[in-house]
Amino acid sequence: MPDSTPSPSMSTDAPRVDESLVSYTNVIYALHSLSVLIGLTTFHMIVTSFVWGLPSIVAVIMNYARRSATTGTYLESHFRWQIRTFWFAALWSCVAVLLAATLVGIPLALATIPVLSIWIIYRVARGWLALRDRKAMYTV
Numbered sequence: 001m002p003d004s005t006p007s008p009s010m011s012t013d014a015p016r017v018d019e020s021l022v023s024y025t026n027v028i029y030a031l032h033s034l035s036v037l038i039g040l041t042t043f044h045m046i047v048t049s050f051v052w053g054l055p056s057i058v059a060v061i062m063n064y065a066r067r068s069a070t071t072g073t074y075l076e077s078h079f080r081w082q083i084r085t086f087w088f089a090a091l092w093s094c095v096a097v098l099l100a101a102t103l104v105g106i107p108l109a110l111a112t113i114p115v116l117s118i119w120i121i122y123r124v125a126r127g128w129l130a131l132r133d134r135k136a137m138y139t140v
Contacts, residue, residue: 017073022131024066025078029128031059032082036121046117051090060086074136078127081137085123092116 035056039049050056063083070076096112099105130137 017075017134018069021066021069021073021075022134024062025070025075025131026128028059028062028082029124029131031055031062032085032124033128035059036124039117045113046120047089047093047096047113050120051086051093056086074134077137078131081123081127085120085127089116089120 032050032055035050035053036046038044038053038055039046042049044053060083063079063086067076067079067083070079092112093116096109096116099112100109127137
C-alpha cells in the first residue's frame with residue numbers, strides 16, 4: 001500500500017506560485033541579460049549598459065510593479081535579488097565616477113569597472129539559474 005504522507009518536496013504549506021509570475025520573472029532576467037549583452041557587444045561597458053540601458057531600467061520598473069504579488073513565495077527573493085543587483089550596480093558605478101574625478105582615485109575607478117561587470121554577470125546568471133530550478137535566492 002502506498003504511503004500517503006507527503007514528502008518534504010510536496011509540502012502544502014508553501015504558497016502556490018502563479019506560473020505567469022515565473023514567466024514575468026524570466027522576462028526580467030532576460031532584460032537584464034540583454035543589457036549585459038549590449039555592454040559586451042557594443043562600445044558601451046557592461047556597467048553603463050546595465051545601469052543606464054533601457055532594458056535594465058524597464059526590468060527594475062517591472063520588479064517594483066509586481067513586487068507585492070510575489071510576497072511569501074520564492075519569487076520574492078528573486079525580485080529582491082534583481083532590485084538589489086540594479087541599485088548596488090548603480091551605487092558602485094557612481095562611486096567609480098566620483099573616484100575618477102580625483103587624480104588619486106583613477107586607478108581605483110579603473111579597477112572597479114571590471115570587477116563590477118563580473119559581479120553583474122554573476123548576479124544575473126546565478127539568479128536566472130536558481131529561477132530555472134525554482135529555488136529561492138537565499139533564505140531569510
